[in-house]
Amino acid sequence: MPARSHEVGTGPPDGPVVHDAVLADPAGTLLGLDFDGTLSHVVDDPTQAFAHPDSVRAVATLGRHLGQVAIITGRPVRQVLELGGFEGLEGLEGLVVCGQYGAERWDASTDELVVPPRPEAIEELAGLLPSWLAARGAATARIEDKGLAIAIHTRGLAPSVLHSLTGPIGDLAAERDLHVEPGRQVLELRGSAVDKGTTLTGLVHDLGTRHVVYAGDDLGDLPAFDAVDALRPRGVTGFLVCSASAEQDALVERSDLVLDGPDAVAGWLGAFADAVVARAG
Ligand SMILES: [Mg+2]
Structure with a gap:
């Protein structure tokens, strides 16, 4: 595991962009991403919280190489598809969006959205x-x-x-x-007891994932961080990324990499994509 650095970076990190085991085995990797505050800026009007375009591009590149990319968010799936522009994007044919912490699920490969009944x-x-x-x-x-x-x-x-x-x-x-x-x-x-941790763990088990990279910014991401930490002793490589803000610092000490909000996350995802492509070439 790389040394945990808690210095907040504003661009692509100087150190390793991700665990080397991920670059050596991208097909065995699950990339889990929170949406608000990670891929998009938190703004006063949440209907305007569009994903950073550089992040969308990088995630599409990563989608061609990694085993799975999953957006795991508190938002309903439909909102994330509108704000993210992920639908129909080349490279994201395998994307999964787990909405409302995973109670809803949409698969890009089938365009099927599963939503349980309203409590x-x-x-x-x-x-x-x-x-x-x-x-x-x-x-x-x-x-x-x-x-x-x-x-x-x-x-x-x-x-x-x-x-x-x-x-x-x-x-x-x-x-x-x-x-x-x-x-x-x-x-x-x-109503649902589903959280980002149970959702992430479920994806790891379903896919037989060997490495998990997860990025988030808020308290709702803590169960996903817990899940990754619980998977490490079972042989799964974990790499945790914090999209830091002045409003929330609960993830900082838990993270392998701390970035200065969604702009820096976009820089990191771009560097991650470049590193995966370079290794594949
Ligand atoms: Mg968030």
């Missing part, structure tokens, strides 16, 4: 939340109905709003047997 508790919350938030002085928080989950966004509001909502939302979720997923200026309630 009754989420349906109930959708009706309840506007008045519930208004009663707690948070009427301007943005409610995002994802179908299988509901997210409450507090970006642009005073930090005290998110802080004051955290406890009551926890109670609201517990009463309905829902899971709370905290993120950067967002609290999400969902």
Whole structure:
């Protein structure tokens, strides 16, 4: 394993772009990528969080060489396909998008999207939340109905709003047997116990993956980091990448490589793609 460097780089890293075992065996490699804050910048309007074009290009190149590329995101699959521009892209015929942490799954090879039924508790919350938030002085928080989950966004509001909502939302979720997923200026309630860790581990087992590279930026990525760390003693090479931000530093100490947000991730993915192509040539 390369030395863990916690210096935040703004471009392609000076050190190894990825574990050498990955470059020696790309076909045995799974590349897992978070979307928001990793492939795209976190912006005030989440409908405008488009993937960095350099990342999309690099991921398409990597898709031609690696065993599997998977986007694992809290967003519904359809949003990621619109914001990422991955659909129909040459090189990404094998792409898998695991939406809503993996509860939804789309395969580029078949264009099949599998979405489980909407939980009754989420349906109930959708009706309840506007008045519930208004009663707690948070009427301007943005409610995002994802179908299988509901997210409450507090970006642009005073930090005290998110802080004051955290406890009551926890109670609201517990009463309905829902899971709370905290993120950067967002609290999400969902019915599924699926997280990015179970999803990543499932892909590793399905594919017989020998090496996993995973990049993320937020608390929802921690289960994926845990999963990679749990796979290392079982002989799977792991390489963890943090897309760092001023809002969240929970992944920094856990990472093999720390990059300064989505622009630096794009530089790294380009360097990773170049290294894979050079080794293949
Ligand atoms: Mg993210």
